[in-house]
Amino acid sequence: MNRTAWILNLHEPFGAALGRELMSRGWNVIGGDPTGLDTQEGRSAVAKNGSEGDLPELRAADDGWGSTIAPESVSLPVPGSDLTDEEERPSGVHIGENRDIPTGTGSSGLEDFEGSVAFGPESNARPKAGETDPAYAEETEAPSHGADPNASNEAGAFVRAEPEDGDSDRTGGSAAASSEVRTSDAAGRIDLLVLNAGEMAPEFGQPSSRSVEGKADESSVPGGWPAGSAGQEDTPARRLQDYETYALTPLRAVERLLPRMNAEDGLKRICFISSREGSISVGEAHTPIGRAMAHTALHMQAKLLFNDLRREGYTFRLYDPGLRPKLAGGSKPQTASSASDSPMTPLSAPIAESARFAAGLFANPHANEDRLVLTGGRGEEWPF
Amino acid sequence: MSTYHAVITGADRGLGFALAEGLLEKGWRVFAGSYLPDWPQLGELQERYPDLLIVLPLDVSSDSSVLAAAAAVEERTRSIDLLINNAGVITDKNEDSIRTLQDYDEMIRLYQVNALGPIRTSEAFLPLLERGELKRLCFVSSEAGSIGKAERTAWFAYCMSKAALNRGVRLLFDRMRPEGFTFRLYHPGWMRTYMSGERNTEAELEPSESAAPALEYFLGSALPWDGKPHAIDEDELVMRDWQGREWPW
Numbered sequence: 001m002n003r004t005a006w007i008l009n010l011h012e013p014f015g016a017a018l019g020r021e022l023m024s025r026g027w028n029v030i031g032g033d034p035t036g037l038d039t040q041e042g043r044s045a046v047a048k049n050g051s052e053g054d055l056p057e058l059r060a061a062d063d064g065w066g067s068t069i070a071p072e073s074v075s076l077p078v079p080g081s082d083l084t085d086e087e088e089r090p091s092g093v094h095i096g097e098n099r100d101i102p103t104g105t106g107s108s109g110l111e112d113f114e115g116s117v118a119f120g121p122e123s124n125a126r127p128k129a130g131e132t133d134p135a136y137a138e139e140t141e142a143p144s145h146g147a148d149p150n151a152s153n154e155a156g157a158f159v160r161a162e163p164e165d166g167d168s169d170r171t172g173g174s175a176a177a178s179s180e181v182r183t184s185d186a187a188g189r190i191d192l193l194v195l196n197a198g199e200m201a202p203e204f205g206q207p208s209s210r211s212v213e214g215k216a217d218e219s220s221v222p223g224g225w226p227a228g229s230a231g232q233e234d235t236p237a238r239r240l241q242d243y244e245t246y247a248l249t250p251l252r253a254v255e256r257l258l259p260r261m262n263a264e265d266g267l268k269r270i271c272f273i274s275s276r277e278g279s280i281s282v283g284e285a286h287t288p289i290g291r292a293m294a295h296t297a298l299h300m301q302a303k304l305l306f307n308d309l310r311r312e313g314y315t316f317r318l319y320d321p322g323l324r325p326k327l328a329g330g331s332k333p334q335t336a337s338s339a340s341d342s343p344m345t346p347l348s349a350p351i352a353e354s355a356r357f358a359a360g361l362f363a364n365p366h367a368n369e370d371r372l373v374l375t376g377g378r379g380e381e382w383p384f
Numbered sequence: 385m386s387t388y389h390a391v392i393t394g395a396d397r398g399l400g401f402a403l404a405e406g407l408l409e410k411g412w413r414v415f416a417g418s419y420l421p422d423w424p425q426l427g428e429l430q431e432r433y434p435d436l437l438i439v440l441p442l443d444v445s446s447d448s449s450v451l452a453a454a455a456a457v458e459e460r461t462r463s464i465d466l467l468i469n470n471a472g473v474i475t476d477k478n479e480d481s482i483r484t485l486q487d488y489d490e491m492i493r494l495y496q497v498n499a500l501g502p503i504r505t506s507e508a509f510l511p512l513l514e515r516g517e518l519k520r521l522c523f524v525s526s527e528a529g530s531i532g533k534a535e536r537t538a539w540f541a542y543c544m545s546k547a548a549l550n551r552g553v554r555l556l557f558d559r560m561r562p563e564g565f566t567f568r569l570y571h572p573g574w575m576r577t578y579m580s581g582e583r584n585t586e587a588e589l590e591p592s593e594s595a596a597p598a599l600e601y602f603l604g605s606a607l608p609w610d611g612k613p614h615a616i617d618e619d620e621l622v623m624r625d626w627q628g629r630e631w632p633w
Contacts, residue, residue, distance in 0.1 A: 236447050236504070243495050247544060248488055255486050280551045280633040285558030293499055296551035297544035300531050305482060308537035384531040384633045 003267060004028040005192040005362075006260075008253050013348055014273065014321055015196040017355035018362075022192075025363055030190070032253065190260045191267035192362060195250035197274075197298070200323035200351065239290030246274075246294035251301055261314075270309070271317040271362045272302045274374065275324075281383045299374065299384055306372045315369045317362050321354040322377035353377070387436075389464040389516065391457060393417040393444050393505055394471025398577030399524065401425050402595035403468055403602075408433045410599075415457050415464070417442030419471065444471045444501030445493070454508040463515035468522045468602065469502035474579040478539045491541040498545035503552045513565065521560070522568040522602045523553050525623055532632035550623060550633060557621045566618045568602050571625040594626045601628075 005022050009015040010031020019029040250272060261268055277287045278295025299318065306316045354377040361375060374382040390407050394400040395416035404416045408429070413436050418426055421441065430437045440456050443449040457464065475490045502523055513519050527533065529546025536543060550569065557567045572594040574587040597608060601624065606613035609628030623631045 236500070239500055239503075240492065240496070243492070243499075243548070247548075248491060251482075251486065251491075251540060252488070255482055258482060278551060280547075280554045283551065283554070285555055287555070289503060289552055289555050290500075292555055293503075293548035293552045296531075297495070297499070297548040300529070300534065300544045300547035301540060303531050303534045304536055304538065304540060304543060307535060308481060 002028070003191045003363075004030060004189060005194060006030045006032060006190045006257060007194040007196055008032050008250065009196045009199070012196060012199045013351050014200040014323060014355055015194070017348065017351050018194065018196070018358050021355050021359035022363065025359060027192070027363070030188070032257075188260065189263045189266060190257055191263075192269050192271065193254065193257055193261060194271045194362065195253055195273060197246045197250050200273075200321060234288045234290065238288070239293070242288070242290040242294040243297065246291065247297040247301060250298060254305060258309075268309075268312070268314040269317065269362065270302075270305065270314060271319060271358075272298060273319055273321060273358075274298050274302075276320045276374070276376065276382045279374065279382050279384060296384075303372055310370065315366070316372055317366075318372055318374045319358055319361060320374055320376045320382055321351075321358060323351060323354060388412045388466065388518070389415070389461050390466040390468065391415045391417065391453075391464055391509060391512075392468045392470055393442055393501070394419060395426060395439075396420040396423045397425050398579065399572055399575060399591045399595055399598070400468075400470040401429070402591040403470060403598060404437070405429060406592075406595050406599045407466075408436050412436065412466075413461070414438070415440055415453075415460075417444070417453060417471065419443055442471075444469075444505050445496035447504060450501075450504050450508045454512065457509070458512060461512070463517075464509065464512045465516040465518035466520050466522065466602065467506060467509050467513060468524070469505055470524045471497060471501060472524060472526075472579060473497045475541050476580055478542060480540075481538045482540075486540065491544070494541040494545045495548065498542070499548040499552060502549060503556065506556055510560070514563070518603075519563075519565045520568065520602065521553075521556065521565060522570065523549065524570050524572055524598075525549050525553070527571045527623075527625065527631055530623070530631045530633065554621055561619065567621055569621060569623040570598055570601060571623055571631055572598060573626040589626070597626045597628075 003026070005019070005027050007015045007019050007029060008031075010019050010029070011033070015031070019031065023029050254270065261270075275295045277283050277292045278297075278299050280296060283292055283296075302316060302318050306314075310316070357377050357379070361379075374384065376382055388411075390412050392400050392404050392407075392414060395404045395414075396418050397420070400416075404414050404426075407414050414433075415438050416426055416429075418439050418441055426437075426439050430439060438457075438460065440453045441449065442453040473494055475487070475494060477487045477490050480486060506521055513521065526542075526546045528536070528539065528543045529548075529550045531547055534543060553567065553569055557565075561567070573589045574584075575589045575591050575594055576584050576587045577591055578584075600608035604616070605618075606615050607624075607628050623633075625631060
């Protein structure tokens, strides 16, 4: 099989985990960054042979994960250690060092055990690159095998795109890293287009993992959800930004990339990552209204594209990973603390699990391709 | 009995104008949101109802305009009973398929007016509605916002804005229904109106033909369409069309 998947927001934890899952099934995985989509010059990061500076998850496909394990296994979690210099660290992703993705370098025996049983050696939790996680303070030093993330390389120069509005607040240094994309061959064909809008946090239905720090920083409602209309992230600008992020960016990607999906023998499959927040019938009332509405718009978009392109043999997936879209305003303390709350719990286990299910859902045929269904992370159907 | 008060957005012409006229005939005091100062119909209506009709400039896509309108209403009345979010726009880019260049500025414009506009307006008028008797929020949506029934293959800007509106209304419903607010969500049918800027002469309904059942639905407590009255369940939000049919989300 020689199939290629293109994933919007490949650097985002869910996108990265999905990319890795697909690669483990033999797919080629390409990533794109939303900041490149509103220009006429499309930019994407393309998986090539693993030259230095390639996306780590793509590199991993070439070396079979092996090189990622040994150098990091020495690190241990140090909860509460001081992190100030983490902020200043050039926080690009390093080869084999994308901490969004579970790797086989668990910091505890329990994690190793869980990972090896459930998902194979790559499934242990690592905090997101560049984020201030006390548990991984020791890794602020560039690993010996890592390439300078800011260096250009022979395969193609890095382009440092401007982060989207609010990104720099949201994820600190990693925003710059995630918007680092390479101009490269953009003409290759695509079988599977994954529209992974926004950024997911592994907290859906796990309000208890929200931290003391996080609560200090943002108003919460009982159950750990962000406050709705009273919350700091519900501003007129944010509502419009949510539409751009969750609805228009995917549409731009489809418009841009559809010509690359027309190959006679291509899979012709478009997958939307959405959220039950957009469900009019069952969506929660204390979801930020702009984000909920934007997800509903995304469902409509998927339906309209389905109506049009199904006739040409395209197939569709609409998936709710069961992860809560990350808070736009105050995610930093939230992320840092959810790991430090309980270092024994893999931060990204829900992401890995959901991505694993998604990979199967996206890659495999479905009994009824003539109906568009919002499918949840356990295969359940959510109404519109 | 004290006079009832209503606010209607997009009342210059089309369905909004017909709704304003219908309420005035019933003796309501109407605050008519006007987006087109040069359009003559509201001025003519004001000559007929000089005491009952107040015309206000209102652009629902603008926070400051909506807040200014709410303040202007508050200067004249302590409370309103009915808010009709009627203002809506459409685009001549409807038929552009995904294979052609999409106009994202239009998508944002439609979203601002059709989806965020009613939410913004409702939030601004909530304090006035809260002091009113009816506490009723009405939204003119569209079958085009029904994902379940969607058969179009383009119309991204319009359909996405209306689907999002329905979600926003549902969210307001969930939040505000416990406070005693009641909701109506309405698909007016295909009317000969000016939503695209030009009057649509091919459509099946005159605005007044849709405004009459709309007002019955907006004001009543029973479904007016099916012969014998059925009480409207205020604890359930459904989108109904001008013939009383329920549309799926």
